[in-house]
Amino acid sequence: MERQKFTVTQPTEIRFGCGAIDDLAVAVHGLGGTKALLVVDPNLASVGLLDTIIAPLKGSSVEYVLFDHIDPEPGLLLADEGTEVARKAGCDCVIGAGGGSAMDVAKAISILLTNGGKAEDYLGLGKIAKPGVPKIMIPTTAGTGAEVTFTAVFINEKTKSKGGMNGDPLYPDLAILDPLLTLTLPPHVTAAPGIDAFTHALEAFVSTQAHVISDMYAMEAMELISDNLAKAYANGENVQARSAMLMGSLLAGKALATAGVGLVHAMAYPLGGMFNIPHGLANAVLLPFVVDYNIIGNPEKYARVAQIMGLNVADMPLREAAQMAVETIYQMNQDVAIPSNLEEIGITVDKIPEMAEIALTVTRPVENNPRKPSLEDVIKIYDVAFKGW
Numbered sequence: 001m002e003r004q005k006f007t008v009t010q011p012t013e014i015r016f017g018c019g020a021i022d023d024l025a026v027a028v029h030g031l032g033g034t035k036a037l038l039v040v041d042p043n044l045a046s047v048g049l050l051d052t053i054i055a056p057l058k059g060s061s062v063e064y065v066l067f068d069h070i071d072p073e074p075g076l077l078l079a080d081e082g083t084e085v086a087r088k089a090g091c092d093c094v095i096g097a098g099g100g101s102a103m104d105v106a107k108a109i110s111i112l113l114t115n116g117g118k119a120e121d122y123l124g125l126g127k128i129a130k131p132g133v134p135k136i137m138i139p140t141t142a143g144t145g146a147e148v149t150f151t152a153v154f155i156n157e158k159t160k161s162k163g164g165m166n167g168d169p170l171y172p173d174l175a176i177l178d179p180l181l182t183l184t185l186p187p188h189v190t191a192a193p194g195i196d197a198f199t200h201a202l203e204a205f206v207s208t209q210a211h212v213i214s215d216m217y218a219m220e221a222m223e224l225i226s227d228n229l230a231k232a233y234a235n236g237e238n239v240q241a242r243s244a245m246l247m248g249s250l251l252a253g254k255a256l257a258t259a260g261v262g263l264v265h266a267m268a269y270p271l272g273g274m275f276n277i278p279h280g281l282a283n284a285v286l287l288p289f290v291v292d293y294n295i296i297g298n299p300e301k302y303a304r305v306a307q308i309m310g311l312n313v314a315d316m317p318l319r320e321a322a323q324m325a326v327e328t329i330y331q332m333n334q335d336v337a338i339p340s341n342l343e344e345i346g347i348t349v350d351k352i353p354e355m356a357e358i359a360l361t362v363t364r365p366v367e368n369n370p371r372k373p374s375l376e377d378v379i380k381i382y383d384v385a386f387k388g389w
């Protein structure tokens with residue numbers, strides 16, 4: 001503790017609970033908005049969620065314009081396009097509803113409306129000078145935690161690489177978390193994003209940047225997610241499990257916002273960029289293998305993870321207790337049918353050296369990792385993950 005320096009920024013107001021969406025129009029008014037750009041995942045309409053989100057706006061004085069052609073892995077040009085739509089329509093606030101992609105696009109549009117220029121200009125850290133227009137996030141998956149983070153991730157169409165905008169102006173003004181919006185998520189959209197959320201909490205917990213406040217969020221998030229992911233996967237209408245998952249992903253987002261993520265995320269990047277593997281799935285498949293590699297970097301914390309996940313490790317030697325975390329995480333993956341190796345998701349072995357080089361360029365997560373990986377280490381982890389255990 002004594003050598004630690006850290007900053008915790010928590011500007012996002014959180015409204016959580018079943019039916020929280022009903023107050024959307026009041027919330028828009030409260031932030032001074034009159035006309036919203038509503039950025040949504042296109043599949044929200046097909047499961048009836050779009051109607052639920054729009055209902056409180058209808059009959060209110062809040063106008064809205066729909067922007068619904070969001071890709072699962074959005075490109076920078078999509079943010080530019082949405083900004084143009086909002087500008088032409090005279091929108092003075094942005095609502096992002098859906099998974100991480102819709103929220104990231106909404107966050108970017110908010111700052112592009114006030115800062116001008118193109119989305120491409122803001123890649124990196126601290127390049128956003130002015131606050132954006134008010135932005136409200138409504139997650140309908142329990143995964144990214146994007147509703148409380150200052151990051152928006154995009155594919156750069158020109159370079160095909162993935163990169164993020166990072167800066168305090170990207171923090172949403174308000175997050176509305178209504179567990180009832182998540183009941184219709186199919187099992188596979190419960191599984192991988194749920195493991196992604198767990199990964200946020202775990203990587204923040206073992207991060208070299210971890211501190212007492214991020215640990216508090218991370219530990220609660222890991223407990224909520226490990227206790228409830230399989231239940232939500234098994235029965236999507238289990239409101240209690242859905243509530244716990246939504247809260248877990250929120251707390252995991254708060255943990256990562258201040259302590260960062262680690263090597264799992266760095267190694268998942270090239271899987272998205274080179275093979276179009278969705279972010280959550282890439283992280284989920286890699287997670288047990290990276291944990292196994294990392295353990296010697298912080299066995300105390302990994303032993304704690306095993307305990308948080310419900311194991312009685314009190315009488316075990318430290319290393320053995322820490323190792324239990326690997327098995328338990330692997331089991332959690334199995335319970336929700338996450339593929340058990342990279343080959344199963346279509347990665348080809350010849351690309352591993354290139355993937356490893358790209359992973360090490362994702363500098364901040366690599367620096368946060370509890371064990372400093374060499375290129376050979378990363379290649380070895382991919383090799384093990386390729387065939388699995």
Ligand SMILES: [Fe+2]
Pocket residue numbers: 144196197200265279283
């Ligand atoms: Fe993630």
